Amino acid sequence: MTLTITRTLPHDATAAALRDDVRCGLTRTVKSLPPKWFYDAHGSALFERITTDVAAYYPTRAERDLLAARAGDIAAATRARTLIELGSGAASEKTRLLLGALTDLHTYVPVDVSESALREAGEALTAERPGLDVHGLIADFTQHLALPAAPGPRLVALLGSTIGNLLPAERTAFFTSMRALLEPGDALLLGVDLVKDPSVLVAAYDDRETGITSAFNKNVLTVINRELGADFEPDAFEHVALWDAEREWIEMRLRSRTAQTVKIPALDLLVDFAAGEDLRTEISAKFRRPGLAVELARAGLDMAAWFTSPAQQVAMALGVPALSAPQGAYAPGTTACIR
Template sequence: MSPFRLTRTLPEDATEAALRADVLHGLTCSPKTLPPKWFYDAHGSELFDKITELPEYYPTRAEREILAARANEIAQATDARTLIELGSGSSEKTRLLLDALPALHTYVPVDVSESALTQAGHALIAERPELDVHALVADFTAPLLLPRTPGPRLVAFLGSTIGNLLPAERAAFLASLRAVMAPGDTLLLGTDLVKDESVLVAAYDDAAGVTAEFNKNVLTVVNRELGADFGPEAFTHVVRWDAEHEWIEMRLRSRTEQTVKIPALDLAVDFADGEDLRTEISAKFREDGVRYELAAAGFDLTRWFNSPGQLYGLALATPARPPSAPFPAADRITACVR
């Protein structure tokens, strides 16, 4: 049986430092924001697993349908000996790719959660004793230092997580990814597609209220880790479709005028009655737009796979040239104003 290996590229205190920086920056911005990665403590991860099973939430099912139907085609187009998965989590959907890659030697899951990587890695080795699993504790939005592994490599970024990045952030991310990929490597990118507004909004505002609880969990995380006194019941879960930018926004709307204290940051944050705290954007894509963003970062889109009903798309792309700057400065969306 191959050993499970884990490499940590983040300092032990990186998570705490990042949370402190994000909260300080986001809650002193106008409009106020918090990054969606802070939803995912143990309880938040459990809630998200429930969300993926809700009837309104189609992306996980749609992506799995594509992988189940087209994994062999993806495998034939890549001939990968190493699979690198960014934001791997439980590596559940990845098993469809693992089963389809006959020449696969090494799997490199990349995630900020060491516990998730360890649990998934040991499970995979038990199922596939011939597989070399080398987990990487890393923030995939920062420049990656990938371990040496056999090529060619397939880099998978699934779940449409790329939609949580603002346009300029997506450009920087894709360019940094292109910088570590070699000729013969392939990128598999999951993208949720633009569709009817009612379908999109329902996916983020389910009737059972699970997404609302998930959204408010970010306040619980800040309370626990930074000693804040957010009252989750003092905020309402709000979802809106931004047609101009073609993204969903999740927000927490203050039910009253209030002040929240965050002792660890020596910070007091005032909220007006009805003021919003944005906790997530989830951009939706069109095939032409994905092709443009990939090309600007130095990739050629070689294959495009749609789910039934055109709900979701998987893009297969190969490195074409060094990346260029995809967005002129005037077109970049500013996250917040200090």
């Protein structure tokens, strides 16, 4: 039917966000950066290699298999006429599994910061599915999100265990913002990774044999060098993956091999690293059903369904608006500089 692209994100928003995140994250006592900066074209290609070439990295394959088995159940539970996919990128095989199962689907709304990814996905899908309206939205779903008018019921999907990359306060703000968008009959579909043996988890994020994950992790330094004129030397950092048993998340870090000072001219910033000092580049939280249900409930969402893979590796949670308003929920808003 039609392909529409709407921009709600200012043209300079990505560059401004990178500057803010680097200044904020690298001037903290415990240095950190958000994982979204891995994903330039090279980083995205490296991540694709991780999902296909690293045998220990199970999340993408397990979620795809789970969707293949349960997309029909999700469709029956939601009867969605509009699918809104957050952080969609180029439409993946998993997206197509959902689109194929939603037999009454009228509109697909991919949401991403990349206009080129949205246009590529939209052109492919409108060619494949002539009866589908595609309305791409250039936006950051972690900020205030305004959705285009579309027929209900609506299903908002966040796949790829992406929810695990948000810190607890960020997850609370996200769930609350989703609750504000959802109307009766709408639903939120979350792909989550489950708590499991730490050796399995660490192996998924630390493939020493291929070195692909190390290259992916260090790509954030290459992005900062290119965009901000920094002089990071990636080989001066070591890739590290650790399991935090208390918080039940994996941390990816870059550990400085020596004492060094990095110059970032675009920010007029010098960043000192001690030998052995870590820069956290990603958290990947793992979930248990009761804990996730509590997080959703605090934001005014009931867990209406829970689907797990046969090996209990990953799950899909379906949240729907609760009948009563939550008590003491966070107001949606920015979470800048809380890392």
